[in-house]
Amino acid sequence: MRISLSGIGRVVSTLLFLWVLTGFAAAGQTVDLDSLFRQAGDLQSEGNLQGAVETLVKVPPPAPGQDGEPFVRSRMQMARIQFSLKELDKAQATCRQVLALYPDNSEAKNFLASIEQERKSRLGAFIDDCLRFLPVLLKGALMTLLLVLCTMLISPLGGLFIALGRISHFRPLTAFCWLVIWLFRGTPLLLQLFFIYYGLPALGITFRPFTAAVIGLGLNYSAYLGEIIRGAIQSVDHGQMEAAKALGMTYRQAMRRIIIPQTYKRLMPPIGNEFIALIKDTALVSTIAMVELMRSADQMFNTYFNITALILAAIIYLVFTTVFTFIFEKIEYRAGIYEHR
Amino acid sequence: MNTAKQPLLELVGITKRFKQLTAVNGVNLVVNPGEKLVIIGPSGSGKSTLLRAVNFLEQIDDGIIRFEGREVGYLRKHGKLHLDRQQVICGLRAEIGMVFQHFHLFPHMTVLANVMEGPLTVQKKGQRAAQEIALEMLGKVGLLDKKEVYPATLSGGQKQRVAIARALAMKPKLMLFDEPTSALDPELVGEVFDTIHALADEGMTMVIVTHHMGFARELADRVIFMEAGSFVVEETPADFFSDQLGNERIRAFLNRLI
Structure with missing residues (x-):
């Protein structure tokens, strides 16, 4: 019994290790941002809003020195979709992701304010x-x-x-x-x-x-x-x-x-x-x-x-x-x- | 009719059975007006059952109860005794006061209301008349100052004195005491004993079942020793407590008490 348990443990730890490795590899890869945005746009126009959000969330935060524009664009688009889904909490959280990196981003600030407005009207x-x-x-x-x-x-x-x-x-x-x-x-x-x-x-x-x-x-x-x-x-x-x-x-x-x-x-x-x-x-x-x-x-x-x-x-x-x-x-x-x- | 010569209560051949056990076995007893009877005897001898039968709290299986010369309480049908109508029984009980070992005061009523209850509900007296009687009786047992409290706040001795006042408020012709001091702490026995003594001095007719020899010695006209459902001996206290009395069982019983 003990042998088989430790055997399972070993298999699990190996798998975990592999998973972490591939994760790092994926992060190291440059994501094709244009195709991601295109994919999200298609999904959105098909009416698959959830799918669009899942695609947009793959846009990674910018590495130091990198251009943050795609990230901000993706998150704001996400926030809008979430807002339209009436997921106000999630939309707010998404806006805050942007503000965490760019505290002066006026678009995120304004959107956050309008979410608050929506909350009140709710x-x-x-x-x-x-x-x-x-x-x-x-x-x-x-x-x-x-x-x-x-x-x-x-x-x-x-x-x-x-x-x-x-x-x-x-x-x-x-x-x-x-x-x-x-x-x-x-x-x-x-x-x-x-x-x-x-x-x-x-x-x-x-x-x-x-x-x-x-x-x-x-x-x-x-x-x-x-x-x-x-x-x-x-x-x-x-x-x-x-x-x-x-x-x-x-x-x-x-x-x-x-x-x-x-x-x-x-x-x-x-x-x-x-x-x-x-x-x-x-x-x-x-x-x-x-x-x-x-x-x-x-x-x-x-x-x-x-x-x-x-x-x-x-x-x-x-x-x-x-x-x-x-x-x-x-x-x-x-x-x-x-x-x- | 001259009632003075007539016994107040007369029991003839009273028998009470509980399934196999014969608790009271053909007891005869005469109680004259003003007499004080004390019944003693070992527990289980049928004393309490006999006393309760007088008040119809126990239904007898055989015998005759005469109250003021009239045969009362039972109708005989096919050789069996049947309790008379409730109205008749209640009327009889109203003339006989009863005091219990465990007081049985009504806990949801004040002391005054407890004593008023009989005149008010049974005798249908007005509020004012009932209160007047109740206050008089509470005065008699020395508890006027407790009239507004609930029984829960009283000591055992006080409770029993209220119970006596409650019975007296009905102006009964006969008082039955069923071990009135047995549930009391020793230091509280005295006040209840004194209350009953004072009542005896007023000429009340009473039958007392007790283990307290003071009653037998000091206020009994006759002492009855009961055993196994029958009267063994019926004597004056002087004779009862004298060593001349040739009954081994009584002497053994008394010796055990002392």
Whole structure:
């Protein structure tokens, strides 16, 4: 093994040596500059701009005492091509190559300035794009927010119902709640939305897109929150229920006054998680004819082929999730205030 | 009806089984108004289970519970006992105060709110009336200055005194104490003992399950020694602690404690 490895090493080093040698030889050769320029011109007129740049870059920097004109010409032509390719960084770098050798070259200086100008107008174009997309996106975002808020209102109530059903001693209710969780946690939300919006009409039940979306999201998140709430209720010390009962409270009173209020703090982190996921899951309802943030961004992107729309949508989602995270942290702190000594 | 002569609580043949184990085995007990009973015995002897059965926190398998002369809490169907309707059970519990070994204060409520909770939620008293009662009870256990704090900031002894005030706020006819000092640091036992002692001096009827012999010696009218689900001995403290008592097991138990 060792022998073969060192054998390979030897072959590689030999090849390297040869490569370096030929490199020096090539440098020593005088390049036929005229033919290079001609070749580049041909490629450029054929529309092969990349090829033209690759040809021009072969023009070497002048040796000391040599005429620098061909080098400067080649680089400026390169910079122009790069500029037309919108490769502003590369064009700038090429101009700087010239300025490095000839700091006073006015052509390179001027071109550099105009690249800078172009850069600024690009920012302007970005701002223009933003102004163009934002109204549409914000309208979509408003719908997303509405969906999120509706689901946030429905799912904790649904979740609480499912949780209480799961821990009740009334068998049919327990079974029903188990079934709901099994069904809605076990199938994709996308499928559920499709089923409600496209599937149910076949059975004669038709919903408007918004209603279908809220039903789908509401049921799905109720199922998830149901398990979270059940866990939180069951994690409250059993003695609390006994103490409440010993005072003479009914099961309902004990739950409402004693047990459930003690779950708020421990509910906040997982529920916050779910709601953050919810904000992003609303994007799925764009598939059932809902025009919300994702759908708006998609439309803008497809109309203008402009990724600014997607970037802006991402930023709006981030703003939503950030604000909600912040709010949940505050609520969690307040909910647990009694634990602070 | 003259209730003065009538026992407050009467247990007849109370039996409670947990799967194979018979925790309470046909226990009979009469508690007269104003009486203070102390139940002692090794752990696992069924003392706590019996006490909890009085409050329906444990459902008995057989027996009769009479409260103020009425048979209460269970309906007999096909020879099996079924717990009565929730409303009935809650009504009974409201008349019986219970204090737990681990206090079980409501951590999300202030001390005052803890004591107000019973009158407010169970007895549906107004905010003002409930607060008045709560303040009175907190005064009784000497914790008025702690009314605005949350239980997390209290010592064990203070927590137990709040728990006693919380039970008292319901104006119960009977108080059950389930090892009220067992979870306390030794130096905190005294304050809780004194609180219960003061309550006894007021004439409250109480049944205390404890390992603390002070209760048996100083405030019991009768001491009950329980073992393996049955009462072994039911005596006055004087007799119970005298060496004349010819029960080897009790003497062994007491010797182990001392």
